[in-house]
Amino acid sequence: MVFAAALGGTADESVQDAAEFEARLQPLYSEAIRLAYGMLHNSTLAEDAAQEAALRAWRARGNVRDGSELRPWFLAIVANCCRDVRRSSWWRLGGGQPAVEFAEPVAPDRNEHREAIYDLRDALRRLGHRDRLVIVLRYYLDLSHEDVAAVTGQTETAVRARASRALRRLRLDLASEDDV
């Protein structure tokens, strides 16, 4: 409650505002977590990034332009938080050790394709942030090119070009491995 009051207005008003804003965000919770997981491949970090994004969204709720949708605006914030996580100290704690961001196991029914799946995971991990974001939004969250463009702040044409290029990079990266 003190937190809410510190954000302006009376404590009661701010708590009510926060509750209303929280209610608007709740339908996006699952999608936000999945976006963060697709970018970070760690459930704990994904939840942290989504929660951080919620707080940032609350702080900057005045930036939601009239008539604009909350969903792409919020997903863009989630993506920005994921980028910051990848630049953060925690991300570097592993030093030169092998990345463990994909450490969560492959589902048992996929065991026969385990090696190919791990290769694709590694290739996804090696993509740059923007390429990876487009791939995750388009092929993991199953958004349309139009919706991906809304989240990334690009034109649909640019999204299609980036997706095409990212897939090309994946193919090149996997070229030295067995095809999945």
Add this chain to the structure above:
Amino acid sequence: MEKLTPDALRARIHAAIGEPEITGRGFDLGAAPADGRRRWWLGQGSGAAPTPVRVGAVLAVVVAVASAVTVGTVLHLRSLPKPAGSHSGPAGPATHPSASAVPTLAVGPPVTAADGFLPQDVTAVSADQWWVLGHDTAGCTGAACSRILVTLDGGQTFASIPTPPASVTGLRFRDPEDGWAYSSTTVWSTHDAGASWSAATWSGMTIEDLETSGSYVYAVVCASGSGESACSMRRSATEADGWEPLSLPGDVETLRYVPKSLNVHGGYIALAFGASPGSGAVQLSRVLTSGDDGEHFSEASICAGAMGVASLYVVSSEDLWAACSTGMLADVWSSTDGGAVFTAVPQSSGYDEPSWATVAATSATHLELAGTELLVSDDGGRTYRVALDNGDSWSIVGFTTSEDGFALSSGGGVAGTTGLWRTVDAGADWYEVTFP
């Protein structure tokens, strides 16, 4: 990975990523504590320590892509003519004009094909003398594929000079003799125009950014090997290779902030930090400025009410520009008092550049904003016109003089590669630099 139908591709990526194990029950704004320190409620229910992972894979994919590209043209390196006279004017953070003698150049590894050279960074000391760091994607495989091309005639001809014995990601030259290349772990310095390079490393530290201006070279480093990670600055006299730590105020030197942008101009330094997610930092962005080569820093508020600072550019010790993220998009902010106060620039004509946009300027009124387009403003950011829009993503590197500047493009081309672009008329027109 063979060509797949969209559905098959989607299925494979779903399988590769998997599904998260969600332990929380949804967003919980009301549960945040009074002081904004929210680490305890982030990841609620898990209580798990952050998972250590590593960075630095982008370079690997560049090398991976590069190794698969085959181009037939041979880059002929020509003898270098004596450069024309230098221009003068304000310096940007990426470039450092100075009186430039003609250096004696050692010969570096050949770049096999002009269109196999992917530019990554550029640094200049005048309109005529600049160095381009890139990767040889056609004639090189493995880790040490960085190449440095130098021009002494404003880009008409290029020569390859020796590179450090490892891949590097950034390059700065203070004058024709003294330069620094760096990777995430090592700063390499040369004092003989690239003929030889000396390494400096700091155990457990990651090098985040490096700039040089005046009598010093500055590096931003962050701890990478312990739980008590911290970011700090180091500086070295440009001719000494003796690095010393600089003291940054308060909690910047903790887990709470990650460096976003280092800018220098003469003895003036501006360093922008963004809050590390989950760190509990109340301020999402902080800017530290110093007018005495980093001896003392002052703190300024920036991007208030926005998501954080995306880009910062120092025109002079008085005029600074910043791009601040509003979520999806970026707003332009400016300071005319050396960074003491930043204010958002009111727009009379809208622009929709993404939250990762970069800004550069030559004065308090003339600036460029780069994101999905390259925009130019002559009225302090109130109105813009499109200078370049070809489907690429854009990043402004900086201006060498009031007329000469550089930008890097990424994306939209057929090959999906990067390009180096230059302006000689303060951003009114741009052309892509070719490496003949």
